[in-house]
Amino acid sequence: MAQSTELHVVTGKGGTGKTTVAAALAIALAGQGKKVLLCEVEGRQGIAQLFDVPPLPYEERMVAVGLGGGEVYALAIDPEAALLEYLAMYYRLGRAGKALDKFGIIDFATTIAPGVRDVLLTGKVYEAARRRDGDRFTYDAVIMDAPPTGRITRFLNVNSEVAGLAKVGPIRRQADSIMEMMRAKTTRVHLVTVLEEMPVQETIDGIAELTSERLPVGHVILNLVRPSLVSPATAEALSSGSLTASKVAKSLSKTRLDDDAAPALVEGGLAHLERQRLQDGQREILDDCGRPLVEPPLLSDAIDLGGLFELAEQLEELT
Structure with a gap:
């Protein structure tokens, strides 16, 4: 029987390049011959732009093939579509669920109860990571392009988010299952930062918050580090x-x-x-964060598919 699917959660302050790092990590894993699912949960269609494909629907689509023969599939997770899928899966509502959508009830539910929204988003990742084809998991690895560092712990810690909404029942059981996956040995939360004061401080705070909730912190990726131009x-x-x-x-x-x-x-x-x-000073702060640092080289050109493959070579340590 196949081992558990790896889950890599990639977060970072806006503008640090977390989506680019998540995409490059997916290619790095595909380079090892793995079948990888790359998910985004913020509705920005950043993955589609990086891979130069049309906007992603709520459907898994192959977007790249790794040098080692593995495949990268991509999925843009929409909370409303995830809720319809959830209603069909657990309550067998089918057409009734779509009728609720027409009345705007789904949008109301995910807005008034943001904790439920996060359960739906992470729940879809959970479903993909636990899905099987026969005796094997469908994907060897799942990469989540997650929300920014400032709210990553709240987003991943779905148990506390639904505590006041669902004491028992399917949503509570779903949250418990998600938390079991989030704290598994096969899960890692990687934090992307640039060497500037605010992103570095958010990274330090994020590590502390994740650790306090027993969420497994992986690597810290120092992105967009500028090399010295003088001898x-x-x-x-x-x-x-x-x-x-x-x-x-x-x-x-x-x-x-x-x-x-x-x-x-x-x-x-x-x-x-x-x-x-200033850059060296921020690096010294991160040297004491207790997590391994990865510093990919600064790519001079705008990131395209070729740039993603180049960056992927530098992220093999994360795999």
């Missing part, structure tokens, strides 16, 4: 003030370049050093 010797000369605008102008005149640009070059060099100093 150590040049950095030292700029820092000490020995590399002045007049010296730069003199060097420029020898190369027939405009020596009037010298002050701007020195100013830009000092600004670059300051950015590097």
Whole structure:
């Protein structure tokens, strides 16, 4: 019998590239010959844009083939569609469920009780991760492009979210089953950050909150890290003030370049050093977070499918 399906939850503050990392991780797993499902739960269609495919319906579709022969399927989980599926599966409502949708009751239910909405979203991930084809799980791994770090613990901790809504019954049993999966040894929550103060602080807070709820924290991915553009010797000369605008102008005149640009070059060099100093300071903070760090290289071009494969090579540690 196949082992349990791996679940990788990828979160991060908005703008840190969590969707890109989730997609690259899916490709990395497919590179090992695995069948992977990549899910998004925020309705942004970010996965479709990355893989350059039409907007994803509430249906699993193959979007890429890994270098190792594995396949990446993608699914955009819609809470209303998930609720209709839930009603059909557990209450056999069928057409009656669709009638409720026409009256706007489903939209009302998922708005007035956001905890139920999260159970529906994570519940679909649970269903996909536990689905079987014969004696094997349908997917070897499921990747969730999850909500931002600031609300990831509340989103995943569905038991507390439904505690006041459902003490017993199918929703409560569903929440219990989801929590069992979320805390399983085969689950990891990865946090994506950039080396800036607010995202790093959210990452530190997120690790603490996840740990307090016994949710398994995986890796911290340091995304979009800018490499140093100057040599150590040049950095030292700029820092000490020995590399002045007049010296730069003199060097420029020898190369027939405009020596009037010298002050701007020195100013830009000092600004670059300051950015590097701030970046290094945030990295030192994360060095003490207690979780392994992964630092993929900065890709110079806009991310396309080729860029995802390149990034996937750097995320093999997560697999």
